Amino acid sequence: MEQKTLNRWIVVAGAILIQLSLGAIYAWSAFTAPLQGTAANPSQYNFTKTETQAIFSAGLATFAVVMIIAGRLQQKIAPRIVALGGILLGAGYIAAGFTGASFVGKLLTIGIVGGAGIGFAYVVPIAVGVKWFPDKKGLLSGLAVAGFGFGAFIWIMLASPPAVLGIQGMIQTKNGIYAVANIDWVFIVYGIIFLALIVAGSLVMVNPPAGYKPAGWVPPEPKGKKDRGSSGRDFTSGEMLRSWQFYVAWTMFMSGALAGLMVIGNVQNFAKDLNYGFQGHGFSVRQAGDFAVIGAAICLPILNGIGRIAWGTASDRIGSRRALLLMFLFQGTMTAVFFFTTVNDYLFYTVAALIGFNFGGTLALFPPITADFFGSKNLGANYGLMFTAYGVGGIVGPILAGMVQDYGLSFLYAFIPASLLCFVAAVLAFLVEAPKA
Numbered sequence: 084m085e086q087k088t089l090n091r092w093i094v095v096a097g098a099i100l101i102q103l104s105l106g107a108i109y110a111w112s113a114f115t116a117p118l119q120g121t122a123a124n125p126s127q128y129n130f131t132k133t134e135t136q137a138i139f140s141a142g143l144a145t146f147a148v149v150m151i152i153a154g155r156l157q158q159k160i161a162p163r164i165v166a167l168g169g170i171l172l173g174a175g176y177i178a179a180g181f182t183g184a185s186f187v188g189k190l191l192t193i194g195i196v197g198g199a200g201i202g203f204a205y206v207v208p209i210a211v212g213v214k215w216f217p218d219k220k221g222l223l224s225g226l227a228v229a230g231f232g233f234g235a236f237i238w239i240m241l242a243s244p245p246a247v248l249g250i251q252g253m254i255q256t257k258n259g260i261y262a263v264a265n266i267d268w269v270f271i272v273y274g275i276i277f278l279a280l281i282v283a284g285s286l287v288m289v290n291p292p293a294g295y296k297p298a299g300w301v302p303p304e305p306k307g308k309k310d311r312g313s314s315g316r317d318f319t320s321g322e323m324l325r326s327w328q329f330y331v332a333w334t335m336f337m338s339g340a341l342a343g344l345m346v347i348g349n350v351q352n353f354a355k356d357l358n359y360g361f362q363g364h365g366f367s368v369r370q371a372g373d374f375a376v377i378g379a380a381i382c383l384p385i386l387n388g389i390g391r392i393a394w395g396t397a398s399d400r401i402g403s404r405r406a407l408l409l410m411f412l413f414q415g416t417m418t419a420v421f422f423f424t425t426v427n428d429y430l431f432y433t434v435a436a437l438i439g440f441n442f443g444g445t446l447a448l449f450p451p452i453t454a455d456f457f458g459s460k461n462l463g464a465n466y467g468l469m470f471t472a473y474g475v476g477g478i479v480g481p482i483l484a485g486m487v488q489d490y491g492l493s494f495l496y497a498f499i500p501a502s503l504l505c506f507v508a509a510v511l512a513f514l515v516e517a518p519k520a
Contacts, residue, residue, distance in 0.1 A: 091215040091297070093287050095223070098208030099230040100284030101166060104277040105201045106234020107176070108146070109387070111139045112351045112379045113242040117254055117261040118189075121355070123368055126261040128184045132352060136485030138186075139348045140478045141194030142201070147474025149202025154210070154467025162207045162463075166285035169204025172197045173281065176274030180267040193270070204281055205231075206470070207288050209450050210463035215291050218300045220454055221403065225395020225447040232387030232443050235347075239380035242269060317458030318518070323465050328456055331515045333472045336449050338504035339411060340476030342418045343442030345501050348481035350383060350435055351375040352488060354425060359494050361425045374428045382432045383439035390443025395451070397444075403452035408512040410448065414441035415505030422498050456517045 115135045120126030157165045175197030182188025208227045216223035243252040253269045256262070296302070323329050346353075354360045354375030361371035397406045417437045424431040453466045484497040 094212055094215050095226050097284040097287035098212055098227040100280050101204050101208055102228055102230030103234035104280040105205055106231040107238050108142050108201060109235035109347055110238035113239045115351060117266050124256050124259055124261055127263045130186055132488045133485040134186050136348055136481040138190050138194045140481050141190055142198035143477025144474040145195050145198030146201040147471050149199045150206050150470045151467040153203045153206050154463040157207055157463045162211050163285045163288040166204050166207040166288045169200045169281040170278050172200030173274040173278030176270045180271035184263050206463055206467055211288050211290055213454060213459055213462055218297050219399060220451045221395040221398030224450040225392040228446050229388045229391040232384050232391055235384035243376060317460035319461060320464050320468060323457045326518045328515060328518050331511050335508040335511050336472035337476045338508040339445035340473040341480035342414055342501035342505050343445055344477045345480030345484050345497060346438050349484040350379045353494055354378060364426050374431060378432055378435040382436035386436040387439035387443040390440035391447040394444030395447040398448055398451050403448055403455055404512055407448050408509055410441050410444040411505045411509035411512055415502045418498055419502035422495050
């Protein structure tokens with residue numbers, strides 16, 4: 084396929100296929116109860132809450148670290164080859180199906196190997212897509228990563244859909260027990276699907292020809308010194324790391340990632356908590372379970388995907404800085420009130436959805452702000468470094484919430500610090516300006 088004849092929307096389609104599989108990491112909450120067990124349904128795995136969150140956090144951290152390598156690699160070799168590194172995600176899940184009830188086995192296969200696969204594949208559609216869509220960087224960023232959120236919806240629904248929908252998921256109990264044989268079989272099936280999607284999407288991850296411009300698009304004239312949103316030049320990774328703006332943006336990204344990933348990794352555990360979840364407000368075990376899965380499987384991931392497109396579009400219209408300011412204010416408020424939502428299922432669904440919507444904005448807005456501040460030429464390498472903030476947030480947020488649960492503390496000890504960090508990020512978004520050209 085010649086680069087000059089490639090329809091740029093085919094690149095978007097390939098990006099979505101890749102991201103659908105990578106969204107598996109946000110579907111992890113479907114596996115927390117089967118691995119931990121519940122009062123009604125014990126598990127042959129018998130993992131602690133902290134252990135299940137450690138697997139999730141290991142995947143997020145490895146994802147972020149490997150993205151640095153992937154960003155640099157795609158400057159030297161064909162991006163489709165780098166994207167094919169995503170097959171490690173499928174390989175990790177398949178291997179996990181043969182590790183049985185071993186926590187270390189699941190940590191290494193799903194957390195480390197699977198996380199590495201996500202890291203290789205994730206940055207390619209964004210970096211390649213921005214080059215094909217210089218006229219719509221925000222929209223492209225949102226579309227390229229929207230599949231991540233929608234993928235979480237698909238994988239949760241296939242694994243353990245809400246009982247109220249009348250659909251039988253792949254995760255089942257045998258004689259009231261979560262059996263190793265059943266859960267490991269789900270991991271294997273998922274791994275095979277992920278392999279197929281990543282290979283198909285990688286085939287069209289091709290950079291545009293040198294000097295490419297969309298038909299009819301005229302690059303905007305460089306703006307004057309009063310423009311705080313764009314530097315107007317391309318920074319190398321070394322130059323970016325020597326700018327104070329990088330560390331401000333990194334802190335903002337880490338704050339948003341921590342808050343969003345904390346909720347994504349623990350939304351079902353929170354809803355099912357005996358003291359602070361629905362049962363603590365008079366609902367039955369069955370109701371609490373249904374509400375938890377509806378919030379985690381439908382409301383949060385669907386709005387996560389929609390939020391990536393909506394906030395990406397907002398970035399094109401009002402600028403990435405202003406969009407970040409609004410998003411962080413919104414997310415800080417929603418994270419603070421989430422603790423009080425288990426008095427009513429519809430309130431819980433609404434706030435979970437809005438948290439997902441805003442978290443989608445975090446992933447959609449930082450590629451364009453990285454491009455605005457530091458240029459598009461080295462976006463793959465530069466965004467890989469920026470994305471380490473996501474890895475740190477992914478370690479601290481979910482494990483903090485897991486420890487709060489294992490020690491029997493109130494979820495407020497997790498949600499309020501995350502909310503405050505979002506408000507700090509909003510202040511930083513208001514104050515920060517692009518580096519001077």
